[in-house]
Amino acid sequence: MTKSNSFFRNIIKPFRSTSDKGGKKSQEELGNITSHEQKVFSFETLASATRNFHPDTKLGQGGFGPVFKGNLVSGEEIAVKKLAHTSNQGKREFVNEAKLLARVQHRNVVSLLGYCVSPEKLLVYEYVPNESLDKLLFKSRTRDTLDWKRRYDIICGVARGLLYLHEDAHDCIIHRDIKPSNILLDENWVPKIADFGMAKLYPEDQTHVHTRIAGTNGYMAPEYVMHGNLSIKADVYSFGVVILELVNGQKNSTFDLDRESVNLLDWAYKMYKKGKGLEILEPVMASTADPDQVATCIKIGLLCTQFDHHLRPTMSRVVLMLSRKPGALEEPTPPGYLGSRHRRSRGPAMSSSSDGMSRESNSQSRSTTTSTAATATMTAPLNPRRHASSASDPHRRRLGSTSSAGPVSDPYGKRPMRE
Protein backbone atom coordinates (compact mmCIF):
# COMPACT_ATOMS: atom_id res chain seq x y z
CA MET A 1 0.00 0.00 0.00
CA THR A 2 1.36 3.40 -0.93
CA LYS A 3 1.75 6.12 1.61
CA SER A 4 -1.09 8.09 0.05
CA ASN A 5 -3.45 5.13 0.05
CA SER A 6 -2.70 4.46 3.66
CA PHE A 7 -3.44 8.10 4.39
CA PHE A 8 -6.99 7.81 3.09
CA ARG A 9 -7.54 4.31 4.44
CA ASN A 10 -6.57 5.51 7.88
CA ILE A 11 -8.89 8.46 7.67
CA ILE A 12 -11.84 6.48 6.39
CA LYS A 13 -11.53 3.39 8.61
CA PRO A 14 -12.63 4.84 11.92
CA PHE A 15 -15.79 6.21 10.28
CA ARG A 16 -16.84 3.01 8.58
CA SER A 17 -17.32 1.07 11.75
CA THR A 18 -19.98 3.49 12.95
CA SER A 19 -22.41 4.78 10.39
CA ASP A 20 -20.84 5.07 7.00
CA LYS A 21 -22.80 2.62 4.89
CA GLY A 22 -21.20 4.01 1.78
CA GLY A 23 -17.79 3.44 3.29
CA LYS A 24 -16.75 0.75 0.86
CA LYS A 25 -17.52 2.98 -2.07
CA SER A 26 -15.75 5.91 -0.46
CA GLN A 27 -12.79 3.76 0.35
CA GLU A 28 -12.54 2.50 -3.22
CA GLU A 29 -12.88 6.03 -4.46
CA LEU A 30 -10.23 7.27 -2.12
CA GLY A 31 -8.01 4.32 -2.84
CA ASN A 32 -7.76 5.50 -6.42
CA ILE A 33 -6.42 8.84 -5.46
CA THR A 34 -2.82 9.64 -5.92
CA SER A 35 -1.70 12.30 -3.54
CA HIS A 36 1.28 14.28 -2.53
CA GLU A 37 3.25 12.96 0.39
CA GLN A 38 1.23 13.27 3.57
CA LYS A 39 2.63 13.05 7.02
CA VAL A 40 1.02 11.15 9.86
CA PHE A 41 1.21 13.23 13.04
CA SER A 42 0.86 11.58 16.42
CA PHE A 43 -1.86 12.96 18.63
CA GLU A 44 0.77 13.77 21.26
CA THR A 45 2.74 15.91 18.78
CA LEU A 46 -0.33 17.96 17.89
CA ALA A 47 -1.54 18.21 21.48
CA SER A 48 1.85 19.49 22.51
CA ALA A 49 2.03 21.89 19.53
CA THR A 50 -1.29 23.45 20.53
CA ARG A 51 -0.68 23.35 24.31
CA ASN A 52 -3.33 20.67 24.62
CA PHE A 53 -5.72 22.54 22.34
CA HIS A 54 -5.65 25.46 24.70
CA PRO A 55 -8.40 28.04 24.06
CA ASP A 56 -5.72 30.72 23.64
CA THR A 57 -4.48 28.92 20.55
CA LYS A 58 -7.90 28.75 18.94
CA LEU A 59 -7.95 30.49 15.55
CA GLY A 60 -11.60 30.03 14.80
CA GLN A 61 -14.52 27.70 14.62
CA GLY A 62 -15.64 26.12 11.39
CA GLY A 63 -18.32 23.66 10.36
CA PHE A 64 -16.07 20.74 11.36
CA GLY A 65 -15.10 22.05 14.73
CA PRO A 66 -12.38 24.32 16.11
CA VAL A 67 -9.12 25.26 14.43
CA PHE A 68 -6.02 25.78 16.59
CA LYS A 69 -2.65 27.33 15.98
CA GLY A 70 0.30 25.10 16.79
CA ASN A 71 4.07 25.28 16.90
CA LEU A 72 6.02 22.14 16.08
CA VAL A 73 9.33 21.45 17.81
CA SER A 74 11.00 22.26 14.49
CA GLY A 75 9.62 25.79 14.80
CA GLU A 76 7.15 25.28 11.99
CA GLU A 77 3.79 26.94 12.56
CA ILE A 78 0.71 24.90 11.77
CA ALA A 79 -3.07 25.15 11.90
CA VAL A 80 -4.85 22.11 13.33
CA LYS A 81 -8.48 21.45 12.48
CA LYS A 82 -10.14 19.22 15.02
CA LEU A 83 -13.23 17.28 14.02
CA ALA A 84 -16.08 17.77 16.47
CA HIS A 85 -17.38 14.44 17.75
CA THR A 86 -21.00 15.10 17.08
CA SER A 87 -21.82 15.25 13.41
CA ASN A 88 -21.69 12.65 10.69
CA GLN A 89 -21.87 15.58 8.32
CA GLY A 90 -18.60 16.80 9.73
CA LYS A 91 -17.08 13.38 9.14
CA ARG A 92 -18.04 13.44 5.48
CA GLU A 93 -16.66 16.95 5.10
CA PHE A 94 -13.52 15.97 6.96
CA VAL A 95 -12.82 13.11 4.56
CA ASN A 96 -13.80 15.23 1.62
CA GLU A 97 -11.43 17.99 2.59
CA ALA A 98 -8.58 15.56 3.17
CA LYS A 99 -9.29 13.71 -0.04
CA LEU A 100 -9.36 16.77 -2.23
CA LEU A 101 -6.67 18.86 -0.59
CA ALA A 102 -4.22 15.99 -0.60
CA ARG A 103 -4.18 16.04 -4.36
CA VAL A 104 -3.67 19.72 -4.93
CA GLN A 105 -0.65 21.91 -4.55
CA HIS A 106 -0.70 25.54 -5.57
CA ARG A 107 0.53 28.85 -4.19
CA ASN A 108 -3.05 30.06 -3.89
CA VAL A 109 -4.51 26.96 -2.26
CA VAL A 110 -3.88 26.18 1.39
CA SER A 111 -1.54 23.20 1.88
CA LEU A 112 -2.53 20.15 3.85
CA LEU A 113 0.56 18.97 5.72
CA GLY A 114 -0.81 15.82 7.27
CA TYR A 115 -3.30 14.25 9.59
CA CYS A 116 -3.98 12.32 12.76
CA VAL A 117 -6.87 9.86 13.13
CA SER A 118 -6.67 8.51 16.64
CA PRO A 119 -7.82 9.20 19.28
CA GLU A 120 -9.01 12.42 17.61
CA LYS A 121 -9.43 13.20 13.95
CA LEU A 122 -7.21 16.14 13.09
CA LEU A 123 -6.12 17.77 9.85
CA VAL A 124 -2.86 19.71 9.82
CA TYR A 125 -2.38 22.69 7.48
CA GLU A 126 0.27 25.26 6.80
CA TYR A 127 -0.43 28.19 9.11
CA VAL A 128 -1.63 31.25 7.20
CA PRO A 129 -0.99 34.22 9.50
CA ASN A 130 -3.04 37.15 8.20
CA GLU A 131 -6.47 35.71 8.92
CA SER A 132 -9.32 35.20 6.55
CA LEU A 133 -10.33 37.95 4.15
CA ASP A 134 -13.74 38.51 5.73
CA LYS A 135 -12.17 39.42 9.06
CA LEU A 136 -10.23 42.24 7.38
CA LEU A 137 -12.64 43.35 4.72
CA PHE A 138 -15.86 43.62 6.65
CA LYS A 139 -14.51 45.33 9.76
CA SER A 140 -13.97 49.08 9.66
CA ARG A 141 -11.07 48.76 12.12
CA THR A 142 -9.05 46.51 9.80
CA ARG A 143 -10.33 47.44 6.37
CA ASP A 144 -7.65 50.09 5.78
CA THR A 145 -4.94 47.42 5.74
CA LEU A 146 -6.38 46.36 2.43
CA ASP A 147 -5.39 49.12 0.02
CA TRP A 148 -6.28 48.78 -3.63
CA LYS A 149 -3.03 47.10 -4.64
CA ARG A 150 -3.56 44.40 -2.01
CA ARG A 151 -7.16 43.92 -3.08
CA TYR A 152 -6.17 43.68 -6.72
CA ASP A 153 -3.43 41.17 -5.89
CA ILE A 154 -5.94 39.14 -3.87
CA ILE A 155 -8.35 39.11 -6.83
CA CYS A 156 -5.55 37.94 -9.15
CA GLY A 157 -4.33 35.29 -6.67
CA VAL A 158 -7.77 33.83 -6.05
CA ALA A 159 -8.37 33.81 -9.82
CA ARG A 160 -5.19 31.81 -10.34
CA GLY A 161 -6.07 29.41 -7.50
CA LEU A 162 -9.50 28.79 -8.99
CA LEU A 163 -8.05 28.39 -12.48
CA TYR A 164 -5.77 25.73 -11.06
CA LEU A 165 -8.64 23.91 -9.36
CA HIS A 166 -10.85 24.04 -12.45
CA GLU A 167 -8.39 23.43 -15.22
CA ASP A 168 -4.91 22.53 -14.08
CA ALA A 169 -5.32 20.20 -11.11
CA HIS A 170 -5.24 16.45 -11.64
CA ASP A 171 -9.04 16.49 -11.81
CA CYS A 172 -11.36 19.44 -12.07
CA ILE A 173 -12.42 20.50 -8.58
CA ILE A 174 -15.42 22.73 -7.93
CA HIS A 175 -14.94 24.41 -4.58
CA ARG A 176 -18.62 25.33 -4.05
CA ASP A 177 -18.05 27.74 -1.18
CA ILE A 178 -15.84 30.55 -2.46
CA LYS A 179 -16.32 33.52 -0.13
CA PRO A 180 -14.06 35.85 1.86
CA SER A 181 -14.07 33.66 4.99
CA ASN A 182 -12.59 30.84 2.92
CA ILE A 183 -9.77 32.97 1.57
CA LEU A 184 -6.80 33.08 3.94
CA LEU A 185 -4.00 35.64 3.61
CA ASP A 186 -0.37 34.79 4.26
CA GLU A 187 2.35 37.07 5.64
CA ASN A 188 2.79 38.63 2.17
CA TRP A 189 -0.97 38.95 1.66
CA VAL A 190 -0.93 36.13 -0.84
CA PRO A 191 -4.44 34.62 -0.83
CA LYS A 192 -4.94 30.91 -0.21
CA ILE A 193 -8.23 29.23 -0.97
CA ALA A 194 -9.25 27.13 2.03
CA ASP A 195 -12.09 24.98 3.35
CA PHE A 196 -12.60 22.14 0.90
CA GLY A 197 -15.25 20.41 3.00
CA MET A 198 -17.86 20.86 0.31
CA ALA A 199 -15.67 20.78 -2.76
CA LYS A 200 -16.62 18.35 -5.45
CA LEU A 201 -14.70 16.50 -8.08
CA TYR A 202 -16.08 17.27 -11.46
CA PRO A 203 -16.23 14.22 -13.70
CA GLU A 204 -14.35 14.90 -16.89
CA ASP A 205 -16.95 13.28 -19.10
CA GLN A 206 -19.86 15.30 -17.74
CA THR A 207 -20.84 18.82 -18.52
CA HIS A 208 -22.46 19.44 -15.16
CA VAL A 209 -23.60 17.56 -12.11
CA HIS A 210 -26.83 17.75 -10.20
CA THR A 211 -26.30 17.87 -6.52
CA ARG A 212 -27.65 18.80 -3.17
CA ILE A 213 -27.42 22.51 -2.62
CA ALA A 214 -24.76 23.62 -0.20
CA GLY A 215 -23.13 26.96 0.10
CA THR A 216 -23.56 30.40 1.54
CA ASN A 217 -26.30 32.85 0.72
CA GLY A 218 -25.07 35.73 -1.32
CA TYR A 219 -22.41 33.67 -3.07
CA MET A 220 -24.39 30.87 -4.71
CA ALA A 221 -25.14 30.97 -8.42
CA PRO A 222 -28.83 31.11 -9.38
CA GLU A 223 -28.88 27.93 -11.50
CA TYR A 224 -27.29 26.07 -8.60
CA VAL A 225 -29.71 27.43 -6.01
CA MET A 226 -32.76 26.81 -8.18
CA HIS A 227 -31.89 23.53 -9.85
CA GLY A 228 -28.86 22.12 -8.09
CA ASN A 229 -27.10 22.46 -11.43
CA LEU A 230 -23.45 22.56 -10.48
CA SER A 231 -20.63 23.42 -12.85
CA ILE A 232 -17.42 25.39 -12.67
CA LYS A 233 -19.56 28.45 -13.44
CA ALA A 234 -20.98 28.27 -9.91
CA ASP A 235 -17.48 29.02 -8.57
CA VAL A 236 -17.05 31.73 -11.20
CA TYR A 237 -20.23 33.36 -9.91
CA SER A 238 -19.04 33.25 -6.28
CA PHE A 239 -15.70 34.67 -7.36
CA GLY A 240 -17.52 37.54 -9.11
CA VAL A 241 -19.34 38.34 -5.87
CA VAL A 242 -16.01 38.35 -4.01
CA ILE A 243 -14.52 40.77 -6.59
CA LEU A 244 -17.38 43.22 -6.16
CA GLU A 245 -17.16 42.92 -2.37
CA LEU A 246 -13.44 43.68 -2.54
CA VAL A 247 -14.10 46.72 -4.71
CA ASN A 248 -16.92 48.05 -2.58
CA GLY A 249 -16.11 46.78 0.91
CA GLN A 250 -19.70 45.71 1.60
CA LYS A 251 -21.12 42.22 1.77
CA ASN A 252 -23.42 41.38 -1.11
CA SER A 253 -26.10 39.96 1.17
CA THR A 254 -26.15 42.80 3.71
CA PHE A 255 -25.60 45.65 1.28
CA ASP A 256 -27.34 48.83 2.41
CA LEU A 257 -25.96 51.72 0.36
CA ASP A 258 -29.02 52.09 -1.81
CA ARG A 259 -32.57 51.31 -0.75
CA GLU A 260 -33.63 50.82 -4.35
CA SER A 261 -31.19 47.97 -4.85
CA VAL A 262 -31.71 44.45 -3.62
CA ASN A 263 -28.05 43.77 -3.04
CA LEU A 264 -24.55 44.77 -4.08
CA LEU A 265 -24.77 42.99 -7.45
CA ASP A 266 -28.01 44.74 -8.36
CA TRP A 267 -26.59 48.13 -7.35
CA ALA A 268 -23.25 47.59 -9.06
CA TYR A 269 -24.94 46.64 -12.31
CA LYS A 270 -27.26 49.67 -12.18
CA MET A 271 -24.33 51.99 -11.44
CA TYR A 272 -22.35 50.47 -14.28
CA LYS A 273 -25.21 50.93 -16.73
CA LYS A 274 -25.54 54.58 -15.68
CA GLY A 275 -21.87 55.09 -16.52
CA LYS A 276 -21.03 55.49 -12.83
CA GLY A 277 -19.12 52.24 -12.46
CA LEU A 278 -16.17 53.79 -10.66
CA GLU A 279 -18.48 55.02 -7.89
CA ILE A 280 -18.77 51.39 -6.81
CA LEU A 281 -15.24 51.69 -5.45
CA GLU A 282 -15.03 52.15 -1.71
CA PRO A 283 -14.24 55.90 -1.34
CA VAL A 284 -11.27 55.31 0.98
CA MET A 285 -9.37 53.72 -1.94
CA ALA A 286 -10.21 56.34 -4.52
CA SER A 287 -6.92 58.25 -4.24
CA THR A 288 -4.65 55.23 -4.54
CA ALA A 289 -6.50 52.99 -6.96
CA ASP A 290 -5.71 52.73 -10.65
CA PRO A 291 -9.04 53.61 -12.32
CA ASP A 292 -8.46 51.27 -15.27
CA GLN A 293 -7.70 48.36 -12.95
CA VAL A 294 -10.78 49.13 -10.88
CA ALA A 295 -12.98 49.40 -13.97
CA THR A 296 -11.61 46.11 -15.29
CA CYS A 297 -12.29 44.38 -11.98
CA ILE A 298 -15.82 45.76 -11.78
CA LYS A 299 -16.55 44.57 -15.30
CA ILE A 300 -15.12 41.13 -14.57
CA GLY A 301 -17.16 40.96 -11.35
CA LEU A 302 -20.29 41.75 -13.35
CA LEU A 303 -19.41 39.29 -16.12
CA CYS A 304 -18.83 36.53 -13.57
CA THR A 305 -22.17 37.12 -11.84
CA GLN A 306 -24.35 37.20 -14.95
CA PHE A 307 -27.60 35.33 -14.58
CA ASP A 308 -26.88 33.12 -17.57
CA HIS A 309 -24.05 30.83 -16.61
CA HIS A 310 -23.20 30.21 -20.24
CA LEU A 311 -22.20 33.85 -20.53
CA ARG A 312 -19.93 33.83 -17.50
CA PRO A 313 -16.25 33.56 -18.39
CA THR A 314 -14.13 30.57 -17.48
CA MET A 315 -11.36 31.18 -14.96
CA SER A 316 -8.70 31.03 -17.68
CA ARG A 317 -10.50 33.82 -19.45
CA VAL A 318 -10.85 35.75 -16.17
CA VAL A 319 -7.09 35.55 -15.64
CA LEU A 320 -6.54 36.89 -19.15
CA MET A 321 -9.12 39.64 -18.69
CA LEU A 322 -7.44 40.86 -15.52
CA SER A 323 -4.58 42.23 -17.60
CA ARG A 324 -6.84 43.92 -20.13
CA LYS A 325 -8.22 47.45 -20.30
CA PRO A 326 -11.90 47.62 -19.37
CA GLY A 327 -12.89 48.75 -22.86
CA ALA A 328 -11.54 45.51 -24.30
CA LEU A 329 -14.05 43.40 -22.38
CA GLU A 330 -17.55 42.50 -23.46
CA GLU A 331 -20.61 44.11 -21.91
CA PRO A 332 -22.13 42.29 -18.93
CA THR A 333 -25.78 41.24 -18.97
CA PRO A 334 -27.82 41.57 -15.73
CA PRO A 335 -26.71 39.65 -12.68
CA GLY A 336 -28.55 36.67 -11.22
CA TYR A 337 -29.40 36.50 -7.54
CA LEU A 338 -32.17 35.43 -5.26
CA GLY A 339 -35.16 37.55 -6.12
CA SER A 340 -33.97 38.55 -9.58
CA ARG A 341 -36.28 38.09 -12.48
CA HIS A 342 -34.46 37.99 -15.72
CA ARG A 343 -35.00 36.46 -19.10
CA ARG A 344 -31.98 34.48 -20.03
CA SER A 345 -30.29 35.74 -23.12
CA ARG A 346 -29.87 33.20 -25.86
CA GLY A 347 -26.66 32.57 -27.72
CA PRO A 348 -23.45 34.47 -27.33
CA ALA A 349 -23.85 38.11 -26.49
CA MET A 350 -22.61 40.39 -29.21
CA SER A 351 -22.12 43.76 -27.77
CA SER A 352 -20.63 47.05 -28.47
CA SER A 353 -18.08 47.89 -25.86
CA SER A 354 -16.82 51.28 -24.93
CA ASP A 355 -14.00 51.16 -27.45
CA GLY A 356 -16.62 50.77 -30.16
CA MET A 357 -15.75 47.22 -31.15
CA SER A 358 -18.22 44.38 -31.24
CA ARG A 359 -17.08 41.24 -29.52
CA GLU A 360 -18.44 37.81 -28.92
CA SER A 361 -18.75 37.13 -25.26
CA ASN A 362 -16.69 34.25 -24.09
CA SER A 363 -19.09 31.59 -23.10
CA GLN A 364 -17.07 28.48 -23.47
CA SER A 365 -17.75 26.35 -20.51
CA ARG A 366 -17.63 22.85 -19.25
CA SER A 367 -21.30 23.28 -18.51
CA THR A 368 -23.72 22.98 -21.35
CA THR A 369 -26.78 22.07 -19.41
CA THR A 370 -30.03 23.62 -20.48
CA SER A 371 -32.14 22.44 -17.62
CA THR A 372 -32.57 25.99 -16.39
CA ALA A 373 -35.88 27.51 -17.42
CA ALA A 374 -35.56 30.38 -19.83
CA THR A 375 -37.35 32.64 -17.41
CA ALA A 376 -36.81 32.18 -13.75
CA THR A 377 -37.92 33.85 -10.62
CA MET A 378 -36.14 33.01 -7.46
CA THR A 379 -38.30 33.26 -4.46
CA ALA A 380 -36.18 34.28 -1.52
CA PRO A 381 -34.69 37.75 -1.80
CA LEU A 382 -31.37 38.04 -0.08
CA ASN A 383 -31.80 41.44 1.37
CA PRO A 384 -32.10 41.09 5.14
CA ARG A 385 -34.04 44.35 5.29
CA ARG A 386 -36.80 42.45 3.57
CA HIS A 387 -36.27 38.97 5.01
CA ALA A 388 -34.77 39.49 8.40
CA SER A 389 -35.24 35.93 9.56
CA SER A 390 -32.72 34.50 7.17
CA ALA A 391 -30.07 36.96 8.23
CA SER A 392 -30.21 36.21 11.91
CA ASP A 393 -29.81 32.48 11.75
CA PRO A 394 -26.30 31.36 10.85
CA HIS A 395 -27.56 28.08 9.42
CA ARG A 396 -30.06 29.81 7.24
CA ARG A 397 -27.54 32.33 6.08
CA ARG A 398 -25.59 29.47 4.59
CA LEU A 399 -28.60 27.83 3.13
CA GLY A 400 -29.49 28.05 -0.51
CA SER A 401 -33.11 28.48 -1.34
CA THR A 402 -34.51 25.94 -3.73
CA SER A 403 -37.46 25.76 -6.01
CA SER A 404 -40.04 23.10 -5.25
CA ALA A 405 -38.96 21.20 -8.33
CA GLY A 406 -35.33 21.54 -7.46
CA PRO A 407 -33.06 19.25 -5.52
CA VAL A 408 -33.29 18.64 -1.83
CA SER A 409 -32.14 21.58 0.16
CA ASP A 410 -30.60 21.08 3.51
CA PRO A 411 -32.05 23.04 6.42
CA TYR A 412 -28.64 23.14 8.05
CA GLY A 413 -27.00 24.83 5.14
CA LYS A 414 -23.59 23.55 4.38
CA ARG A 415 -23.86 19.99 3.15
CA PRO A 416 -21.34 18.32 0.99
CA MET A 417 -22.92 16.09 -1.60
CA ARG A 418 -25.27 13.32 -2.41
CA GLU A 419 -23.28 10.19 -1.81
Ligand SMILES: Nc1ncnc2c1ncn2[C@@H]1O[C@H](COP(=O)(O)OP(=O)(O)OP(=O)(O)O)[C@@H](O)[C@H]1O
Ligand atom coordinates in the same frame (compact mmCIF):
# COMPACT_ATOMS: atom_id res chain seq x y z
N1 LIG B 1 -4.48 27.20 7.71
C1 LIG B 1 -4.97 28.16 8.51
N2 LIG B 1 -4.16 29.13 8.97
C2 LIG B 1 -4.65 30.12 9.77
N3 LIG B 1 -5.92 30.21 10.16
C3 LIG B 1 -6.77 29.26 9.73
C4 LIG B 1 -6.35 28.20 8.89
N4 LIG B 1 -7.42 27.42 8.61
C5 LIG B 1 -8.44 27.97 9.26
N5 LIG B 1 -8.07 29.07 9.94
C6 LIG B 1 -8.93 29.93 10.77
O1 LIG B 1 -9.89 29.11 11.40
C7 LIG B 1 -11.20 29.59 11.08
C8 LIG B 1 -12.12 28.39 10.89
O2 LIG B 1 -11.76 27.76 9.66
P1 LIG B 1 -12.66 26.68 8.94
O3 LIG B 1 -12.12 26.49 7.58
O4 LIG B 1 -12.75 25.46 9.79
O5 LIG B 1 -14.09 27.27 8.97
P2 LIG B 1 -14.79 28.51 8.26
O6 LIG B 1 -14.44 28.49 6.81
O7 LIG B 1 -14.48 29.78 9.00
O8 LIG B 1 -16.29 28.15 8.52
P3 LIG B 1 -17.12 27.02 7.79
O9 LIG B 1 -16.45 25.72 7.98
O10 LIG B 1 -18.40 27.10 8.52
O11 LIG B 1 -17.16 27.46 6.36
C9 LIG B 1 -11.04 30.44 9.84
O12 LIG B 1 -11.95 31.50 9.81
C10 LIG B 1 -9.62 30.97 9.93
O13 LIG B 1 -9.62 32.21 10.63
